[in-house]
Amino acid sequence: MSGWTLIDNEFVDQVARRAGLPRDEVARREERGPSLLERLARTLANASPEMFITTGEHPVSVETEEDTLVKTTERVIAEAAREGRVVLVGRGAQALLASRANALHVYVVASKAFRRTVAVERLGVDPATAEKTIAETDGHRDEYVKARYGRDRQDLTQYDLVLNAERLGFDGAAEIIVAEVRRRGWK
Numbered sequence: 084m085s086g087w088t089l090i091d092n093e094f095v096d097q098v099a100r101r102a103g104l105p106r107d108e109v110a111r112r113e114e115r116g117p118s119l120l121e122r123l124a125r126t127l128a129n130a131s132p133e134m135f136i137t138t139g140e141h142p143v144s145v146e147t148e149e150d151t152l153v154k155t156t157e158r159v160i161a162e163a164a165r166e167g168r169v170v171l172v173g174r175g176a177q178a179l180l181a182s183r184a185n186a187l188h189v190y191v192v193a194s195k196a197f198r199r200t201v202a203v204e205r206l207g208v209d210p211a212t213a214e215k216t217i218a219e220t221d222g223h224r225d226e227y228v229k230a231r232y233g234r235d236r237q238d239l240t241q242y243d244l245v246l247n248a249e250r251l252g253f254d255g256a257a258e259i260i261v262a263e264v265r266r267r268g269w270k
Contacts, residue, residue, distance in 0.1 A: 090163055091172035098155045109152060153231055168269075173224065177241060178232035187267070189260055190242040193249035 099109040160176050163169045164183065171180075180186045193201070198217055202208040208216050228236040239245050244263060246256040264270070 087168045087170055088163075088166075089170045089172070090159075097159045098152060101155045101159070102152055104148075104152075175228050175232055177236075178228050178234045181234075181241060185269075187244070187260070187263060187269075188242045189244045189246065190237075190239060191246050191248050191256060193247060197249040 095106055095110045098104075099106040102109065156174050157179055160171060160174060160179050163171060164176075164180055164186070167185075177188045177190075181188075195214065195217070199210075199213045202213045202217055203210045225236050228234050234241065244259065246259060248256050251259065
């Protein structure tokens with residue numbers, strides 16, 4: 084379908100630009116709840132939860148900067164949704180746009196073995212840590228949506244379609260999504 088824009092990793096670029104932070108910093112923090120960020124900061128910096136990040140003007144607590152990143156991400160989602168004809172991947176968009184009648188919410192599932200293979204072959208994840216990386220990523224996403232929106236990301240009742248990419252294949256899943264978009268007259 085032509086005329087549609089996919090926004091996935093572009094979220095990171097837009098949020099980083101708007102927040103005035105390095106892309107890598109935003110990528111490390113995306114889709115994580117505050118308590119995870121505090122644990123991550125302790126691990127990476129070997130510091131206490133009271134660690135501060137300086138922006139040059141004055142110290143900003145990790146929690147405050149996290150809130151800024153979330154609000155910036157929400158603005159990017161809202162602006163993209165207003166433009167229409169956009170596919171938003173992750174970042175709590177399903178929760179943020181839950182009440183919009185013109186949004187199609189899709190949850191894509193697959194077995195752990197299939198997800199592991201995709202992570203290694205398509206995303207370049209180290210095979211030795213793939214399962215751990217997937218579990219941590221899922222946990223971070225679950226925590227983010229719960230902490231920020233009070234919702235269970237895996238509650239399938241909040242989605243219009245639940246598709247098994249392992250059984251359907253990525254092309255098959257995409258065909259079903261396109262068919263639903265056309266059925267709704269959104270072409």
